[in-house]
Amino acid sequence: MFNFLSRYLSHDLAIDLGTASTLIYIKGQGIVLNEPSVVTIETHSKKILAVGEEAKKMVGRTPGNLTSIRPMREGVIADFEMTQQMLRHFIQKVHPKGTLLRPRIIIGVPSRITQIEQRAVKESAELAGAREVYLIEEPVAAAIGAGLPITEPSGNMVVDIGGGTTDIAVISLGGIVYSESVRIAGDQIDGAIMNHLKREYSLLIGEHMAEKIKMEIGSAFPFQEKKQMAVKGRDIVSGIPRTIFVDDAEIRSALQDCINTIVAAVRIALEHTPPELAGDIIDRGIVLTGGGSLLNGLDDRLREETALPIVTVDDPLNSVVLGVGKTLEELSLLRKVSTHSSLYP
Numbered sequence: 001m002f003n004f005l006s007r008y009l010s011h012d013l014a015i016d017l018g019t020a021s022t023l024i025y026i027k028g029q030g031i032v033l034n035e036p037s038v039v040t041i042e043t044h045s046k047k048i049l050a051v052g053e054e055a056k057k058m059v060g061r062t063p064g065n066l067t068s069i070r071p072m073r074e075g076v077i078a079d080f081e082m083t084q085q086m087l088r089h090f091i092q093k094v095h096p097k098g099t100l101l102r103p104r105i106i107i108g109v110p111s112r113i114t115q116i117e118q119r120a121v122k123e124s125a126e127l128a129g130a131r132e133v134y135l136i137e138e139p140v141a142a143a144i145g146a147g148l149p150i151t152e153p154s155g156n157m158v159v160d161i162g163g164g165t166t167d168i169a170v171i172s173l174g175g176i177v178y179s180e181s182v183r184i185a186g187d188q189i190d191g192a193i194m195n196h197l198k199r200e201y202s203l204l205i206g207e208h209m210a211e212k213i214k215m216e217i218g219s220a221f222p223f224q225e226k227k228q229m230a231v232k233g234r235d236i237v238s239g240i241p242r243t244i245f246v247d248d249a250e251i252r253s254a255l256q257d258c259i260n261t262i263v264a265a266v267r268i269a270l271e272h273t274p275p276e277l278a279g280d281i282i283d284r285g286i287v288l289t290g291g292g293s294l295l296n297g298l299d300d301r302l303r304e305e306t307a308l309p310i311v312t313v314d315d316p317l318n319s320v321v322l323g324v325g326k327t328l329e330e331l332s333l334l335r336k337v338s339t340h341s342s343l344y345p
């Protein structure tokens, strides 16, 4: 009886704790929060001044006494204390303390995080007020979110290109049969653009500008028409702000190493897929998700490299949180995907 009541009264949460952004879904309400995973602190006291959207606006613009940090890097927790504070801030924002019973929280985590990292994520959520915490592997969540029939005995390959990591997983019967993860994704692509401009033009640009270049003219496969863009930055030598023009071919070549790493990881995963499941993947193709999958031409490049159908999900930035949310709505599904996962208590 108590169990029934507590389930009824508490607003259970599904969270995608991502390197680039954190999303929260409330049972029965859908996605209620989507903010950058960024925290701004006072450098000396480590006091938190801003979290999320507000903190992202300050990145690269903070005076000396403030620092903007991204506590999650490369898909893992780089700064435990800050991750915890950030998570607590977000949870309390959508679930004010004292109003309801403590929530049950399910969090999507990278499939290859260590036991220690798993414990760190769980602890953060507990300290932030969770009653119970469950972890679910992100590729499984993304597949559920994309509506793939993952609890059936057939193979599905999901490639989740996020901010910090590219996670590749072959899923069947609700569990991961094979997974591969490389620490090359959106952030490293931005980094490659920054390095290129520094090397070729002695121009320093910020993370925002790099991301903008990536979205506008970045690509993994040639465009039909040439694209050009004006880029503002600071000259390393003279220290003076300067504008240069770059085109898509140049940026594409700067991204070559990153893209090749992702392509190679997909190939390795295909080679390791059990033959029975490989047949299913030939029929259904590879499913792309995560914000990084929106890079222009990445689907064409993978299609050319693998000769397989490549399908990008409808909502790549939200598929993980929608999938985790679905397990909140359907606890029987949580049980199914949980039995195969070492991540469950």
Ligand SMILES: Nc1ncnc2c1ncn2[C@@H]1O[C@H](COP(=O)(O)OP(=O)(O)OP(=O)(O)O)[C@@H](O)[C@H]1O
Residues within 6 Å of the ligand: 017, 018, 019, 020, 021, 022, 074, 075, 161, 162, 163, 164, 165, 166, 185, 186, 187, 211, 214, 215, 289, 290, 291, 292, 293, 294, 295, 296, 316, 317
């Ligand atoms: N249109 C676009 N073209 C290229 N890249 C994009 C586009 N839109 C978003 N991205 C990139 O997607 C990345 C963020 O994706 P996503 O939100 O899936 O990551 P995340 O889940 O926070 O990270 P992770 O899964 O690695 O922890 C960023 O690097 C962002 O620059």
Ligand SMILES: [Mg+2]
Residues within 6 Å of the ligand: 016, 018, 019, 138, 160, 162, 163, 290, 320
């Ligand atoms: Mg993600």
